[in-house]
Amino acid sequence: MSLPPDYLDYPNRKHGQDHDRYQWRIVGDRKKKSFSGGAALGVAVVVPLEYFMLNPSGTPFKHPGAMATPYPDLRHYTTRDYGNRVGAYRLLRAFEKAGAKATFAVNAVLLDRVRPLIDAIVGDGHEIAAHGYDTDSIHWGGVEAETEQRYVEKTRLAFEAAGLAPRTWMSPARQQSFNTPDLIADAGFDICLDWELDTVPVKMKTKSGTISAFPLLNELDDRFLLSTKNHDEASWRDQILEAADMTASEATRHGGQLFGFTMTPYLAGLPFRIWAVEEILSGLANRDDILVDTVSNLNDGLS
Amino acid sequence: MHADPNLYDYWPYKDRPKIEWPDGKKLAFWIAPNIEYYEFNPPVNPSRPGWPKPTPDVVGYSQRDWGNRIGHWRLMELLDKYEMRGSISLNVAMCDHCPEIIEACNERDWEFFSHGIYNTRYSYGFDEAQERAVLEDSINTVERATGKRIRGYLAPALTHTERTFDLIAEYDFWYTCDLFQDDQPQPIKTKSGKLISMPYSLEVNDVITYGAQAMTPWRYADVLKRHFDQLLREGEDSGTVMCIPLHAYLVSQPHRIRPFEDALKHITAHRDDVWITTGAEIAEYYRRHYWDQTLTDISGRGLARPGTGFDGGATAP
Secondary structure, eight states: OOOOGGGGOOTTOSSSOSSSSSOOOOGGGSOOBOBTTOOSEEEEEEEEEOOOOSSOOOOSSOOTTOOOSSSSOHHHHHHHHHIIIIIHHHHHHHHHHHTOOOEEEEOTTHHHHTHHHHHHHHHTTOEEEEOOSOTTOOOOTTSOHHHHHHHHHHHHHHHHHTTOOOOEEOOGGGOOOSSHHHHHHHTTOOEESSOOOSSSOEEEEETTEEEEEOOBOGGGOHIIIIIISOOOHHHHHHHHHHHHHHHHHTHHHHBSEEEEEEOOHHHHTSGGGHHHHHHHHHHHHTOTTEEEOOHHHHHHHBO | OOSSOOSSOOOOSSSOOOOOBGGGBSEEEEEEEEEOOOOSSOOOBTTBOSSSSSSOOHHHHHHHHHIIIIIHHHHHHHHHHTTOOBEEEEOTTHHHHOHHHHHHHHHTTOEEEEOOSOTTOOOTTOOHHHHHHHHHHHHHHHHHHHSOOOOEEOOGGGOOOTTHHHHHHHTTOOEESOOOSOSSOEEOOOSSSOOEEOOOOGGGOHHIIIIITOOOHHHHHHHHHHHHHHHHHHHTTSOEEEEEEEEHHHHTSTTTHHHHHHHHHHHHTTTTTEEEEOHHHHHHHHHHHTHHHHHHHHHHTTOOOSSOTTSSTTOOO
């Protein structure tokens, strides 16, 4: 038993990427960029607002945080719902206290369900981004092209119906198909939070112009650190502040840089974690060389 | 199957009408020892075996037995020391297996609520008659053993059917601990009765914190204090509820019980602002004073949706 002979063919084995969405470029060859106020670093807090239905299909995989026990898994349904009812409001208060603007990435299906929360987010001057349709509408390599097209259209239409015109897209579970960049660019999104290849936004080619890849750090994902890996809150805080301090320290060599990290309402918004949220925000906001702002403001502000 | 249980309406945690607990207290605190019996050789429910490992799971079984023989008594003495009454989440077969525990708790005027018959018998696949039998058994068994009528329900091992909430409301239960969407109670949309969701603070349940979250004893105590401090602060705007759900086979372990005591010391130091009480007392007070206020606020915000839980009114969009 052996593999077919073409398993050892390497048609894309050449200098640079094995796809043509963007060009290979090492950090040393990058032209220095800067923020208008001269900040060394821009940091975006991304708050995913997700709808976890009781009856997900789980295709092609269960979204992180989805139902785990046999139907009706009210335990996971309600602990996730806590985030959208209670936790998100705690985060809003913490942002207000720190004077920080954040980006809320919203499953389209939530726009009607949690309308008061959407109004509060918009009222406080935060950015609303699209986070796909819901946690069961996963964009992936095996999805039918028409199905994925419909996910994107339904999402755009739901935001339009809610009177919102988001520019920034984050896919459910940050999963994409090979077509996703084309589809979301065609639907009018010009910033994407799924690709984290650099420390500055990178223009990606699509069939409908370019889209900006804004780095959201998977290794600082709060669901990963706090839930999957059981790090404590002090360590979570320290890792984010260390990432910010380290990246800011590179400014003289590499110019202004940026990154985003998540605060998930059903985790970060729990009563026993809010102290750490506040210390992260004040630790960032109290530094003159760090800008805490929305994804789209930072994306546009670094030139 | 439903996407949305429609058991309660969306109610944003902002500008809610004020709840004030008795004597102007800001936080209603209750402590819920789960007193459980896991059968040595339970029947297999098709949706989930009684034990995750092949039976007999002698380590799992005997650790839980230790919880009833040793751990419970450690925990009860600790609650005595801090003048706290437990609200017991009870596998009611404990009334038959370990009546000494039930008597000792009853003497202390602790509350009993149902956590099913055994923690190794799940609700998955129940027909209505079977689920009614479990509820009637729960009510009658505890009444025989203690003279008290149970008013709360936590489904065994957090397993439910679509009927669970309508049934417990019909049997005049006052509160369910099965819904974790809030730090304040909320009326549940049932066909009859007057049922509220009682915050049971699953995220600080010792099964979660020592199990999935793998906390050390000292971290758990720190988490409890911080959880308490935050909810007490927020309780100034409108009264909040905190529960510590416990299992003696976990929290009473020799390396854990003294760090846990630190959390109780911290909480009881705030007695002036904290109503240290039982689940049924919170439910009774809330139903009397705040049931209407909450529903009026929700409908005034235009957030009341029609129908009751799992009635077909809220399927997938």
